[in-house]
Amino acid sequence: MVVFNKAMKNSKTYKKGTRLEDVVDNDGVIGAMVDGEPRDLSYTLPEKAEVRFLTPEDEYGRQIYWHSTAHILAYAVKRRYPNAKLAMGPAIKDGFYYDFGVDRPFTPEELTRIEEEMKRIIGEDLPFDREELGVDDAIKLFKELGENYKIELLEELESPVSIYRNNDFIDLCKGPHVPSTGRIKFFKLTASSGAYWRGDESREMLQRIYGISFERQEELQDYLERMKEAKKRDHRTLGADLDLWMMNDEIGAGLVVWLSRGVTVRKVIEDFWWDEHKKRGYDFILSPHIAKTDLWKQSGHLDYYSDLIYPVMKKGNQSYLIKPMNCPFHIKVYKRKRRSYRELPLRLAELGTVYRYEKSGVLHGLLRVRGFTQDDAHIFCMPSQARDELVDIINLARDMLSAFGFGDYRVELSVWNVNEKDKYMGDEKDWENAESCLVYALKKTGLSYERMEGEAAFYGPKIDIKILDALKREWQATTIQFDFNLPQKFNLKFMGEDGRQHGVVVIHRAILGSVERFVGVLVEHYGGKFPLWLAPVQVKVLPITSEINEFAGDIREELAASGIRVEMDDRNEKLSFKIREATIEKVPYIVIVGQKEIDSGCISVRSRDKGDIGRPNLSDFISLLKEEIEKRSN
RNA sequence: GCCCAUGUAGCUCAGUCGGUAGAGCACCUCCUUGGUAAGGAGGAGGUCACCGGUUCAAUCCCGGUCGUGGGCUCCA
Numbered sequence A: 001m002v003v004f005n006k007a008m009k010n011s012k013t014y015k016k017g018t019r020l021e022d023v024v025d026n027d028g029v030i031g032a033m034v035d036g037e038p039r040d041l042s043y044t045l046p047e048k049a050e051v052r053f054l055t056p057e058d059e060y061g062r063q064i065y066w067h068s069t070a071h072i073l074a075y076a077v078k079r080r081y082p083n084a085k086l087a088m089g090p091a092i093k094d095g096f097y098y099d100f101g102v103d104r105p106f107t108p109e110e111l112t113r114i115e116e117e118m119k120r121i122i123g124e125d126l127p128f129d130r131e132e133l134g135v136d137d138a139i140k141l142f143k144e145l146g147e148n149y150k151i152e153l154l155e156e157l158e159s160p161v162s163i164y165r166n167n168d169f170i171d172l173c174k175g176p177h178v179p180s181t182g183r184i185k186f187f188k189l190t191a192s193s194g195a196y197w198r199g200d201e202s203r204e205m206l207q208r209i210y211g212i213s214f215e216r217q218e219e220l221q222d223y224l225e226r227m228k229e230a231k232k233r234d235h236r237t238l239g240a241d242l243d244l245w246m247m248n249d250e251i252g253a254g255l256v257v258w259l260s261r262g263v264t265v266r267k268v269i270e271d272f273w274w275d276e277h278k279k280r281g282y283d284f285i286l287s288p289h290i291a292k293t294d295l296w297k298q299s300g301h302l303d304y305y306s307d308l309i310y311p312v313m314k315k316g317n318q319s320y321l322i323k324p325m326n327c328p329f330h331i332k333v334y335k336r337k338r339r340s341y342r343e344l345p346l347r348l349a350e351l352g353t354v355y356r357y358e359k360s361g362v363l364h365g366l367l368r369v370r371g372f373t374q375d376d377a378h379i380f381c382m383p384s385q386a387r388d389e390l391v392d393i394i395n396l397a398r399d400m401l402s403a404f405g406f407g408d409y410r411v412e413l414s415v416w417n418v419n420e421k422d423k424y425m426g427d428e429k430d431w432e433n434a435e436s437c438l439v440y441a442l443k444k445t446g447l448s449y450e451r452m453e454g455e456a457a458f459y460g461p462k463i464d465i466k467i468l469d470a471l472k473r474e475w476q477a478t479t480i481q482f483d484f485n486l487p488q489k490f491n492l493k494f495m496g497e498d499g500r501q502h503g504v505v506v507i508h509r510a511i512l513g514s515v516e517r518f519v520g521v522l523v524e525h526y527g528g529k530f531p532l533w534l535a536p537v538q539v540k541v542l543p544i545t546s547e548i549n550e551f552a553g554d555i556r557e558e559l560a561a562s563g564i565r566v567e568m569d570d571r572n573e574k575l576s577f578k579i580r581e582a583t584i585e586k587v588p589y590i591v592i593v594g595q596k597e598i599d600s601g602c603i604s605v606r607s608r609d610k611g612d613i614g615r616p617n618l619s620d621f622i623s624l625l626k627e628e629i630e631k632r633s634n
Numbered sequence B: 001g002c003c004c005a006u007g008u009a010g011c012u013c014a015g016u017c018g019g020u021a022g023a024g025c026a027c028c029u030c031c032u033u034g035g036u037a038a039g040g041a042g043g044a045g046g047u048c049a050c051c052g053g054u055u056c057a058a059u060c061c062c063g064g065u066c067g068u069g070g071g072c073u074c075c076a
Helices: A059-080 A108-124 A135-145 A148-154 A217-232 A235-241 A260-279 A293-299 A327-334 A383-403 A418-423 A428-444 A485-489 A515-526 A546-561 A575-584 A595-600 A618-631
Strands: A002-004 A031-034 A037-039 A048-054 A095-101 A129-133 A161-166 A169-172 A186-196 A205-214 A290-292 A313-315 A318-322 A346-355 A371-381 A409-415 A450-453 A462-468 A474-483 A493-495 A501-503 A505-514 A539-543 A566-568 A589-593 A604-607
Touching (some): A031 A059, A059 A095, A059 A108, A059 A161, A059 A205, A095 A186, A108 A186, A135 A161, A135 A169, A148 A169, A186 A217, A205 A217, A235 A515, A260 A346, A260 A383, A260 A505, A260 A515, A293 A318, A293 A327, A327 A371, A371 A383, A371 A515, A383 A428, A383 A505, A428 A462, A428 A474, A474 A515, A485 A505, A539 A546, A539 A575, A546 A566, A546 A618, A589 A595
Parallel strands (some): A002 A048, A539 A589
Antiparallel strands (some): A031 A037, A095 A205, A129 A161, A161 A169, A290 A318, A346 A371, A474 A505
C-alpha cells in the first residue's frame, strides 16, 4: 500500500489495513483529506491514496474541530434534556451551532450548565465511533430514539449513511470528527436564539445554541477580544455619541433623522459621489417620493414586492404609493421621448430616497432601515454597449470604494438556476448573453469572483461586491443588475442606425448601496475616527484662558474662511478637560492657543492619532490640512 | 413576521418581595484663568415606554401595543 503526501514527494508504503491514525506524523492532527475527501483518523487506507493531514490550524481542520464541538454540545443537551430532539449542528464561519427541538427555550443560566456538562464530556475523552448503515436501518434506529428531525433528513438521503457514537449518544452525521472528545480544549457557548427548522419560516421554530472552540486559550481570548472590539465600533452607539443621527420610537422604527454632523458627513460623501458620476457621463435626475398606484402595477413591483410596499394612499378617486424603488421614474425619463442610438448609453443617476416596510425583526441601526437613499442609476444602452458599460461601472465602484479605504472585496456573480427556468423572466439567450457580459467585465477588471447559481433576481443576473472592513467583516455595497423586466414591461426601444426600432438593455446599479447603510459601515470601519476629508468637525480650537478667546476666535475665523470645518471650545474649563472632550469626539486636529502662541505667532497642534505634533504657523497648518483633504487620506 | 431577552433622568445603570424612586456622567449657577484625556461647590431634571386588567393602592403582578437587542427568514 502506498501513501503519498500532498506534494507527492515522499511517498510511503504501509501494510494493508493501515489506518490513518497509525501513520499520523504529529499530535496536532485531527483528521485528513484522503483523495480530496475529509476522513476520520480511524479511516482505513485504500490501496493507493494521496493524504493530507489536517490540524485545527487548517481551514478544513478548523471546521472538523468546530463541528465536533457541536456534537459535544448536542450530547450535553441530551444528557440534561433527554426529550430534546436533535436537528442539525454544522460548523459555520465563526464556530458552530446546533438546533434542538425543545419545549422551552434555553435560558442564559442553562447555557452555563450545558457548558459544564460539555466540560465533563470532554474530560471523559469519549471516542467518536463511526458506523455505516443503510437508510432503512438508520430510520429504524432514529425512530427508536424518537429523533423525528433526523428521520426527515434520512428520507432524503441515499444508502449508506453514517452515524457517530460517543458512548450512548448517537447522531446522524456525515463527519468527520476529531478522534475523541478530549481533543476539544477551550470553548464557549456564545448565544442562543430561535431558528426555523430547515430555515423555512412556515416550519416550526427550533432553539439554536451558538458556540466556538479553540485548541489554545489565547485563541479563545483573542476571539472574545475581537468581539469586544466589534462592539466598541458599533455604529449605533458611536452614531449617538458623535451626534450623527437619531432614531426615536415615536417617529417610527427604521426611520432616521440626520443631525447636523451626520448631514455634513453625508454631504461630503454625496458631493464626492456626484463628482465621480459627472466625470463618467452620468445625468442626474430627481424623482418624487410618491407615484400613482398604476405605475407600480405596470412596473411589476406591486406584484413582486407587495409585502414591502407601504399601503396605498387614497385621495378622491386617485391612489398613490410611496416609492419602494426609483426604477419607474427613470424609465419614464427614458420614455419621455423617442430615443436614438446616438443618445446611448443614457446613464440616469439619482440619490433617491425610498421607503420599504421591512419586517420589524430585521431592522438594525443604519444598516437595515425603512427609509433610505439609494445611490441609484439605470443605464440604457444598446446590447453591444453593455460589456463596456459594465467594465466602467466596476471601475467606478472600485475607485469610489477605495477612497473610503475599502481595498478588499468579495465578489459574487449571481446567475439563474437552469433547472427552474420558469421562475425567471426572459429567455435562455438573454440569460446566457447577460452572464457572458458580466463575466467579460469581471475578467477585464481582473476581479476574482464566486459564481452563485440560483441567486439571481427573477429579472436578471447580477454582480454584488461585498466590501471587507477594518475587522475583515463583510458588507454588501455595490450591486450591478441586468434587468429584463423593465424593458419588456415598458416596451423600451431605441431607433437604430438602420432606421428600425430595437430593444434596449437596462443595467440597474448602486455603488454604495444606500447612503444610510454606507455611513453605518463607515462608522464601524473607522471606529468613528473619520479621516480628515470626512470628519464632521476637522479642527477644534482650544484657547487656554478666557483672555485668549478673542485671539482664538480669529484663528477659528481664518480656518473657516479656508473651508475647514472648525469649532472653538471657549468654555471656562481647563485645557486638559477640553482636550479630553475633543478626543472623545474624535476630532482629527486640536489647535491649542495661549499666551505663548500669541507671542510666537505659531499655533500648537495636537493630532488625534499622533498626539502633540509641534508648532507650525497657521498658514502652513492650513496647507497641510488642505493637502490631506485633497488626497482623501485614510 | 417568528423565537428569546429587554424598556427606570439626555446617556450608562442601581432599586422597590405592591405603598408614585436613586447613583455616576451630561446639563444649569457660582467659585476657579488652569499648557496637552476629568478642578471644586451647589442646583435642576423622571406620569419608572404606552394602553388596559387585578388591587384600598401598580413603576413592580397579569394581558395587549409599541420600541430596542441577539438570532431565524428576508435584504440596499
